[in-house]
Amino acid sequence: MNTYDSLSRIQSDIDSGKIDCVGLVNHYLSNINKNKHLNALTAVYADDALSTAATVQQKIKDGTAGRLAGMVFTIKDVYCHEGHELQCGSKILEGFESQFTATCVQRLLDEDAILIGRNNCDEFAMGSSNENSVFGPTINGSGENRVPGGSSGGSAVAVQADMCLVSIGSDTGGSVRQPAAYCGIVGFKPNYGRISRHGLSAYASSFDCVGILAHSIDDTALTLEIMAGADEYDTTVSHTNVPSYSKKTEWNGNAKIACFDNTLSHEGIDEEIKVATSHAYDKLQDLGHSVDHLGFDYLDHVLPTYYILTTAEASTNLSRYDGVRYGYRTDNAHDLESMYKKSRSEGFGDEVKKRILLGTYVLSEGFYDAYFTKAQKVRRLIRDETKKIFDNHDFIVLPTAPTTAFELNSHNRDPLEMYLEDIFTVQASLAGLPAISLPNGKDKNGMPIGIQVIANTFEEEKLLSFSKYLVDHVLAK
Numbered sequence: 001m002n003t004y005d006s007l008s009r010i011q012s013d014i015d016s017g018k019i020d021c022v023g024l025v026n027h028y029l030s031n032i033n034k035n036k037h038l039n040a041l042t043a044v045y046a047d048d049a050l051s052t053a054a055t056v057q058q059k060i061k062d063g064t065a066g067r068l069a070g071m072v073f074t075i076k077d078v079y080c081h082e083g084h085e086l087q088c089g090s091k092i093l094e095g096f097e098s099q100f101t102a103t104c105v106q107r108l109l110d111e112d113a114i115l116i117g118r119n120n121c122d123e124f125a126m127g128s129s130n131e132n133s134v135f136g137p138t139i140n141g142s143g144e145n146r147v148p149g150g151s152s153g154g155s156a157v158a159v160q161a162d163m164c165l166v167s168i169g170s171d172t173g174g175s176v177r178q179p180a181a182y183c184g185i186v187g188f189k190p191n192y193g194r195i196s197r198h199g200l201s202a203y204a205s206s207f208d209c210v211g212i213l214a215h216s217i218d219d220t221a222l223t224l225e226i227m228a229g230a231d232e233y234d235t236t237v238s239h240t241n242v243p244s245y246s247k248k249t250e251w252n253g254n255a256k257i258a259c260f261d262n263t264l265s266h267e268g269i270d271e272e273i274k275v276a277t278s279h280a281y282d283k284l285q286d287l288g289h290s291v292d293h294l295g296f297d298y299l300d301h302v303l304p305t306y307y308i309l310t311t312a313e314a315s316t317n318l319s320r321y322d323g324v325r326y327g328y329r330t331d332n333a334h335d336l337e338s339m340y341k342k343s344r345s346e347g348f349g350d351e352v353k354k355r356i357l358l359g360t361y362v363l364s365e366g367f368y369d370a371y372f373t374k375a376q377k378v379r380r381l382i383r384d385e386t387k388k389i390f391d392n393h394d395f396i397v398l399p400t401a402p403t404t405a406f407e408l409n410s411h412n413r414d415p416l417e418m419y420l421e422d423i424f425t426v427q428a429s430l431a432g433l434p435a436i437s438l439p440n441g442k443d444k445n446g447m448p449i450g451i452q453v454i455a456n457t458f459e460e461e462k463l464l465s466f467s468k469y470l471v472d473h474v475l476a477k
Ligand code: GLN
Pocket: 125, 126, 127, 128, 150, 151, 170, 171, 172, 173, 174, 175, 176, 203, 310, 422
């Protein structure tokens, strides 16, 4: 069986009778089985996927199949799927089953996509390496002992190792883009409010975005088109018309690119990432595009701002896990208060507890203005400063992450080292803008390098058409 990297190839092989949906699902199931050691999935829905495949195959025969017939996908363990377990990589949700299905997942199912499994991730999507999961770490398929990035690490590896065609991750501060970069695939975060968050477990509600991990821009565009748009269950979703992303026109004309010199001169950046990114800038210029070297004065402020605001939002969002309403409850409590305390202390992992404490602190009386209010103001400055760049430019292009996939357990001792992995991704998250990570070659150890493109508000269509151009004409394979 072929390894497929696009839905159009799958659909044309189905049409010509080379494969059928059941054979396709069996192909992915066998890859899932072969790659168990990567620990990318926390649940495999083999029977359901096979029976859905038979139904979809019949619909194809009858000419009634949806637009995603032949797409086999997985979801990160932060999405509700009725009647299925949802744990957010945490002990605190042990035994919890969803009572409804997330809007984005339901829309894919309604178009006959086939759901094959649930992906491992950092607990409550907090992390950059997939090492903070109650299910244990996911391993990068590109190299023994390397992390896949996080928090959607399981999703990235599932696509990378051909266990599914597309995976739905979530991106609060880079959790789709950074693992995509580490695993050599495409990772896309839409504009905040483009896709409904109904059924996505909340981490930081003013940042959280449904994101897509895939091999191709075309699959990313079609998946976005199906999931995007107004939803009565999420009032933050934009009611603006959803363009036909899948019919995006080919990029032509010269683009005006902005890049930040202080990203490439940043002390934590790998030399090979610097070189690969500079090559892309040179190639763009050779092809007639303009590349303006700017500085971004707020680069050193993006991480503190992001971590103050997201921990504050997380501390309130996660207060609902109290041992009463969901999942895990301690066995050794003697009154209501000790039940709350022990359930939360035993149920949450260390990183999540640290962030709840930090978030509670920055929201507490006496510190609220000094931290939370100030960070809100800085967020606005970062957003305004970023938006200003788009007055004269089409895109911002910068590395996705300062390093390639690092070794397991290598960032444990210094949490700041881990947070630094997000330095280039959180800007788009703070500003709510659409952004994508594309593969841009490999380092000398064979670890993939990612490059990131950020576009102006709701300009996903333009971003996707330029991304396709970059993949075809500019970036290293
Ligand atoms: N690594 C970042 C964090 O830990 C981003 C996580 C995310 O986007 N969910 O917060």
